[in-house]
Amino acid sequence: MLRDEIYDQGKRARKAARVMASLRVTQRNEALRWMADALMSHQESIIAENKRDLAAGEKAGLSAALLDRLRLDHARIESMAQGLLKLIDLPDPVGQTDRMFQRPNGLEIGKVRVPLGVVGMIYEARPNVTVDAAGLCIKTGNAVLLRGGSSAEHSNKILSSVIAQAAEKAGLPPGCIQSIESTDREAVGIMLTMNQYLDVLIPRGGGSLIQHVVNHATVPVIETGTGVCHAYVDEEADLTMAVDIVNNGKTQRPGVCNALETVLVHRSVASKFLPMLEKKFKEQNVVIRACETSAQYLEECESATEEDYATEYLDYIITAKVVDDIHQAMDHIAAYGTHHSDVIITASYAKARMFLAEVDSAAVYVNASTRFTDGEMFGFGAEIGISTQKLHARGPMGLEELTTYKYVIYGNGQIRE
Amino acid sequence: MLRDEIYDQGKRARKAARVMASLRVTQRNEALRWMADALMSHQESIIAENKRDLAAGEKAGLSAALLDRLRLDHARIESMAQGLLKLIDLPDPVGQTDRMFQRPNGLEIGKVRVPLGVVGMIYEARPNVTVDAAGLCIKTGNAVLLRGGSSAEHSNKILSSVIAQAAEKAGLPPGCIQSIESTDREAVGIMLTMNQYLDVLIPRGGGSLIQHVVNHATVPVIETGTGVCHAYVDEEADLTMAVDIVNNGKTQRPGVCNALETVLVHRSVASKFLPMLEKKFKEQNVVIRACETSAQYLEECESATEEDYATEYLDYIITAKVVDDIHQAMDHIAAYGTHHSDVIITASYAKARMFLAEVDSAAVYVNASTRFTDGEMFGFGAEIGISTQKLHARGPMGLEELTTYKYVIYGNGQIRE
Numbered sequence: 001m002l003r004d005e006i007y008d009q010g011k012r013a014r015k016a017a018r019v020m021a022s023l024r025v026t027q028r029n030e031a032l033r034w035m036a037d038a039l040m041s042h043q044e045s046i047i048a049e050n051k052r053d054l055a056a057g058e059k060a061g062l063s064a065a066l067l068d069r070l071r072l073d074h075a076r077i078e079s080m081a082q083g084l085l086k087l088i089d090l091p092d093p094v095g096q097t098d099r100m101f102q103r104p105n106g107l108e109i110g111k112v113r114v115p116l117g118v119v120g121m122i123y124e125a126r127p128n129v130t131v132d133a134a135g136l137c138i139k140t141g142n143a144v145l146l147r148g149g150s151s152a153e154h155s156n157k158i159l160s161s162v163i164a165q166a167a168e169k170a171g172l173p174p175g176c177i178q179s180i181e182s183t184d185r186e187a188v189g190i191m192l193t194m195n196q197y198l199d200v201l202i203p204r205g206g207g208s209l210i211q212h213v214v215n216h217a218t219v220p221v222i223e224t225g226t227g228v229c230h231a232y233v234d235e236e237a238d239l240t241m242a243v244d245i246v247n248n249g250k251t252q253r254p255g256v257c258n259a260l261e262t263v264l265v266h267r268s269v270a271s272k273f274l275p276m277l278e279k280k281f282k283e284q285n286v287v288i289r290a291c292e293t294s295a296q297y298l299e300e301c302e303s304a305t306e307e308d309y310a311t312e313y314l315d316y317i318i319t320a321k322v323v324d325d326i327h328q329a330m331d332h333i334a335a336y337g338t339h340h341s342d343v344i345i346t347a348s349y350a351k352a353r354m355f356l357a358e359v360d361s362a363a364v365y366v367n368a369s370t371r372f373t374d375g376e377m378f379g380f381g382a383e384i385g386i387s388t389q390k391l392h393a394r395g396p397m398g399l400e401e402l403t404t405y406k407y408v409i410y411g412n413g414q415i416r417e
Numbered sequence: 418m419l420r421d422e423i424y425d426q427g428k429r430a431r432k433a434a435r436v437m438a439s440l441r442v443t444q445r446n447e448a449l450r451w452m453a454d455a456l457m458s459h460q461e462s463i464i465a466e467n468k469r470d471l472a473a474g475e476k477a478g479l480s481a482a483l484l485d486r487l488r489l490d491h492a493r494i495e496s497m498a499q500g501l502l503k504l505i506d507l508p509d510p511v512g513q514t515d516r517m518f519q520r521p522n523g524l525e526i527g528k529v530r531v532p533l534g535v536v537g538m539i540y541e542a543r544p545n546v547t548v549d550a551a552g553l554c555i556k557t558g559n560a561v562l563l564r565g566g567s568s569a570e571h572s573n574k575i576l577s578s579v580i581a582q583a584a585e586k587a588g589l590p591p592g593c594i595q596s597i598e599s600t601d602r603e604a605v606g607i608m609l610t611m612n613q614y615l616d617v618l619i620p621r622g623g624g625s626l627i628q629h630v631v632n633h634a635t636v637p638v639i640e641t642g643t644g645v646c647h648a649y650v651d652e653e654a655d656l657t658m659a660v661d662i663v664n665n666g667k668t669q670r671p672g673v674c675n676a677l678e679t680v681l682v683h684r685s686v687a688s689k690f691l692p693m694l695e696k697k698f699k700e701q702n703v704v705i706r707a708c709e710t711s712a713q714y715l716e717e718c719e720s721a722t723e724e725d726y727a728t729e730y731l732d733y734i735i736t737a738k739v740v741d742d743i744h745q746a747m748d749h750i751a752a753y754g755t756h757h758s759d760v761i762i763t764a765s766y767a768k769a770r771m772f773l774a775e776v777d778s779a780a781v782y783v784n785a786s787t788r789f790t791d792g793e794m795f796g797f798g799a800e801i802g803i804s805t806q807k808l809h810a811r812g813p814m815g816l817e818e819l820t821t822y823k824y825v826i827y828g829n830g831q832i833r834e
Contacts, residue, residue, distance in 0.1 A: 018751060022775055103796055107785055116807050117777065195631075199807045214612075218632050220640075220808045241830045248832035334435060356825045358439055360534065368524055368828025377833070378824075379520055390533050390616050390821040391637045392809040404807040407795070408773045411785025413658045415665035416794070 002182055006190045009145060010197025012175030013118045017143040019173040021115050025092040031138055031170035032088050036081040038166035039131065039159075043077050046162070049154040050127070057151055065255075069125045070152055080131040080159075083382075087139045090381045093400040094141045108410040113403045115141035117199035120191050122147045122213060124205030127155035133202075134163055134177045136384050140402040143176045145198065147191060149205070150183035157181060192217040199404075204385050207312065222393060224385035227257035227340035228312050229370045232329040232355070234346035235266040239273050241367060242345040243280050246318075248369040249343070251284045255314045257386055258341050258363075258373040262309065262319040264329045270322045271297050277320075286316045293322035309336040326351050330358055337361060340388050341370035362388060362395035419599055423607045426562060427614025429592030430535045434560040436590035438532050442509040448555055448587040449505050453498040455583035456548065456576075460494050463579070466571040467544070474568055482672075486542045487569055497548040497576075500799075504556045507798045510817040511558045525827040530820045532558035534616035537608050539564045539630060541622030544572035550619075551580055551594045553801050557819040560593045562615065564608060566622070567600035574598060609634040616821075621802050624729065639810060641802035644674035644757035645729050646787045649746040649772070651763035652683040656690050658784060659762040660697050663735075665786040666760070668701045672731045674803060675758050675780075675790040679726065679736040681746045687739045688714050694737075703733045710739040726753040743768050747775055754778060757805050758787035779805060779812035 020028075039046070050072040057067050093113050100110040119142045123129045130148055137144035148156035160179035168174050180187050191198065192213060201221045203213040210225050231249055233242045249260030265273055274297040281288060288294075289308050290301040301320070308319045309332070323329045326344070333342050343365035344355040352366040363373040373395060375383025380398030387393045393401040437445075456463070467489040474484050510530050517527040536559045540546045547565055554561035565573035577596035585591050597604050608615065609630060618638045620630040627642050648666055650659045666677030682690055691714040698705060705711075706721040718737070725736045726749070740746045743761070750759050760782035761772040769783040780790040790812060792800025797815030804810045810818040 018775070018777070021777065101796065103794070107789060109795060114777070215635050220637070220806055222808070223637075238830075244830065244832055252833050352827075358435070360435070360438065360531070361823065363824045363826060365826045366828060368826055368831040369833050371833040372524060372826065372831070373824075377520070378526060379518065389637055391639070394821055395824050404811055406778065407780045407790075407812050409780060409782045409785055409789065410769075411783060413655070413661065414785040414789070415661055416669050416786050416788040 002184060002186055003190050005182070006180060006187060007194065007197070009175075009178050009180065010118070010194050013143040013145050013178060014197050016173040016175035017115070017117045020141045020143055020176055023141060023172070025094065027171060028138055028141060029088045031167045031172045032084045032135060034166040034170035035135065035138070035163040036084040038162045039077055039081040039084070042158070042162045043074055046077055046155070046158050047072060047074075049158040052154045053152050060151075062151065066125055066151070070127065070155070072127060072155060076128065080128050083132055084135045087135050087382055090139065090399060092139070093403050098405060105414050106412065107414055110408045111405050112408055113400070114406050116402060116404050118143045118145060118197055119402065120145045120147070120194070120198040120201040120219065122188055122191065122201060122203045122205075122209065124149040124209060125151055127152040127159055129204060130156045130159045130179065131163060133384060134160065136382055136399065136402060138167060138172070138176065140399050142402060144178070145191070146177070146179040147188060148179065153183050188212075189216065192219060195219050202385055222385070222387050222397070223389040224387055225257050226312055226338045226388060227259070228261045228310060228336060228338045229258060229340050230262045230264055230333050230337060230342045231260055231370070232264040232323075232326065232333075232342070232344045233266060233269065233273055234326060234344055234348065234351055235268045236348040236351065237269065237345040238347060239269065239276060242273060243276050245343065245345055245367070245369050246277060247280050247284065249371055250286055250318050251316065252369070252371050254316055257312070258370050259314065260318065260370055261311065261313055262321065262336070264321050264323050264332055265294065267293070267322050267324055270294065274298055274320065281318070284316065286318055289317060289319045291321040294320040312338070326354060330355065333359055333361075338388055340386070341365065341373040343368065343370050362386070419601060419603055420607050422599070423597060423604060424611065424614070426592075426595050426597065427535070427611050430560040430562050430595060431614050433590040433592035434532070434534045437558045437560055437593055440558060440589070442511065444588060445555055445558060446505045448584045448589045449501045449552060451583040451587035452552065452555070452580040453501040455579045456494055456498040456501070459575070459579045460491055463494055463572070463575050464489060464491075466575040469571045470569050477568075479568065483542055483568070487544065487572070489544060489572060493545065497545050500549055501552045504552050504799055507556065507816060509556070510820050515822060522831050523829065524831055527825045528822050529825055530817070531823050533819055533821050535560045535562060535614055536819065537562050537564070537611070537615040537618040537636065539605055539608065539618065539620045539626065541566040541626060542568055544569040544576055546621060547573045547576045547596065548580060550801060551577065553799055553816065553819060555584060555589070555593065557816050559819060561595070562608070563594070563596040564604060565596065570600050605629075606633065609636060612636050619802055639802070639804050639814070640806040641804055642674050643729055643755045643805060644676070645678045645727060645753060645755045646675060646757055647679045647681055647750050647754060647759045648677055648787070649681040649740075649743065649750075649759070649761045650683060650686060650690055651743060651761055651765065651768055652685045653765040653768065654686065654690075654762040655764060656686060656693060659690060660693050662760065662762055662784070662786050663694060664697050664701065666788055667698075667703055667735050668733065669786070669788050671733055674729070675787050676731065677735065677787055678728065678730055679738065679753070681738050681740050681749055682711065684710070684739050684741055687711065691715055691737065698735070701733065703735055706734060706736045708738040711737040729755070743771060747772065750776055750778075755805055757803070758782065758790040760785065760787050779803070
């Protein structure tokens with residue numbers, strides 16, 4: 001039975017997690033090195049398995065973009081291996097004492113970082129997530145149960161088996177890296193309610209995958225991803241800077257969650273700013289969906305609907321809306337945003353402060369591109385995803401976000417009166 | 418329609434939360450003072466409403482213990498008011514910058530504590546939770562939507578209306594404290610999936626309530642409560658200290674989650690320790706459910722079943738089991754524990770360290786009573802519950818655990834290359 005199989009994997013992961021929690025960082029780092037070496041020495045077989053996925057994908061009519069995401073070549077395998085090696089140099093959050101204090105009765109209480117335990121990853125096309133996520137989990141002393149997309153079935157299978165074997169050879173407990181082999185959708189359903197074996201689920205992929213996990217999981221979830229990000233061009237904005245930031249946010253890489261989807265423009269600069277923006281966007285083939293007022297200042301545009309305001313295009317499309325002031329801009333963001341990343345472009349000290357204080361998003365910017373919401377760009381050295389919820393972690397999640405804490409209490413016979 | 422009503426409350430709460438997030442702590446503290454005053458000046462009507470609940474409870478045959486939990490008198494109302502006033506003096510976590518750093522491109526990134534937003538509380542009999550939870554949420558800049566148990570219907574209704582009116586008079590936004598008046602169970606179901614209006618759900622009460630919330634909520638949940646807590650009496654334990662700690666853990670207040678449910682005894686001290694413990698427990702009328710080996714050393718006991726090992730008695734009953742060594746003790750805790758609070762009693766430095774490192778619970782003790790797992794005892798000054806999950810918060814949750822963070826990013830035109 002599929003359920004029994006997956007529960008057995010869960011049980012093994014839980015057992016491995018207990019051992020992982022006591023390993024020293026040198027052992028975890030050593031395993032990362034072995035995993036990287038193993039990837040490099042298995043390149044040919046990885047590429048061969050990847051070809052099977054590519055062939056199946058072509059047959060199934062996957063788009064060129066999706067096929068490209070799926071493709072593994074020598075350079076990409078080396079880059080995954082490099083990613084593992086890079087983790088070795090990052091500081092280890094595990095065992096760090098966040099604080100330690102003494103109570104009047106003499107109890108000494110320490111708050112100590114520990115691994116989460118078993119992390120469940122559910123993800124889609126990119127096979128590199130298999131390696132990245134496993135590496136991050138191993139570095140932080142967690143066991144991981146991986147469930148990749150069926151379009152990368154053979155790639156994921158060989159990648160996880162290569163790194164799992166290497167980790168075990170390096171002395172890590174068997175079961176610390178496992179992947180679910182069945183491509184049956186039911187497998188996801190089983191993971192979602194496997195509370196006794198999974199401490200957290202991290203879904204990565206499109207909006208419908210993430211919503212499915214959020215709606216059906218009883219295991220605690222870290223919601224990642226969806227970003228309807230806004231730029232508000234204030235009346236006191238440097239308009240050239242504003243064009244650069246909006247253009248960068250939209251076009252530097254439109255298919256990602258921290259890309260811009262909407263530009264809000266103060267009424268008093270709309271007639272000047274929107275034509276400047278349109279000129280830049282014409283070079284980049286960006287389609288503007290404009291509110292009625294914006295449309296007056298644009299040569300070419302489509303009409304924005306209510307639905308557009310809430311849409312994550314992930315494409316060369318942007319919504320433009322004219323607002324009366326910063327308050328209306330912030331109301332719009334509160335109504336349609338996804339609490340991901342939003343930016344104000346302004347020269348006003350007061351409005352910068354107001355926007356930073358009042359916009360309720362994981363990353364709130366003044367005069368910079370929202371494309372910086374990223375573990376690498378924030379200097380975390382690694383990232384397992386970008387959280388759009390408020391519990392546990394918000395924004396880019398690095399190593400520390402893959403840990404929790406426990407209280408350790410040193411007594412000498414204290415009892416409660 | 419009930420759903421429309423509750424969604425309207427959610428909408429008002431969300432709106433209030435936006436305002437709350439920008440209030441200064443002096444305003445929030447002022448509201449707490451008004452709320453305390455209002456409780457004191459409405460004592461008679463609160464007691465009158467409470468009498469209606471008590472009468473209904475008696476009629477419904479509630480136990481004396483439950484009726485006592487339900488009862489409000491002058492002393493208890495004053496104690497609730499004092500609780501609100503005590504919050505005023507606690508340091509405000511909101512606005513605190515956890516860290517601030519600069520990136521090579523000149524971006525300055527700050528990680529700043531902010532309120533969670535809207536907190537949903539679902540709880541059972543005790544009406545004081547209404548006031549405690551609202552106070553904690555107001556102090557931390559959150560809006561709160563309360564849903565108490567139907568047995569305290571009239572008490573909760575007047576308490577929440579008295580403090581909500583006081584908060585509003587003190588200048589807080591309307592809707593920052595609301596309670597759901599319908600006693601229909603459907604109301605809970607509606608709250609559980611109100612993701613657009615609730616940022617977190619905190620259930621407080623019995624195991625079945627908490628499980629219901631965990632199993633059906635799509636809103637992120639902080640699981641609180643269930644504690645199958647263990648004491649392991651090591652072969653190197655001071656046995657007199659061990660008796661005191663086990664007795665305190667079991668009998669000082671048996672009905673709470675940090676009370677002990679199981680004592681694990683090293684084989685080599687079982688013959689000496691168990692009779693000592695039995696003597697003490699006879700004075701306290703504690704029933705011992707013993708494993709076969711333990712039973713040999715006890716005059717009177719019942720037989721422990723597999724089910725007992727996993728049971729949170731919340732009563733004058735304890736399971737006793739003899740183990741071969743610390744490893745078997747830790748295996749038992751891993752198999753049957755709820756990751757709440759566990760203690761080793763030992764004089765061995767090495768075993769104390771091993772237990773602290775390897776037991777995966779929110780609070781792990783050496784030589785002290787598990788009854789200290791409590792916000793008050795930890796010195797947090799206040800507590801909204803004790804988390805038994807690993808995401809966001811673990812163990813006693815004070816003010817900081819009712820906040821999250823956001824990144825504020827100061828740029829001067831940075832775009833991503």
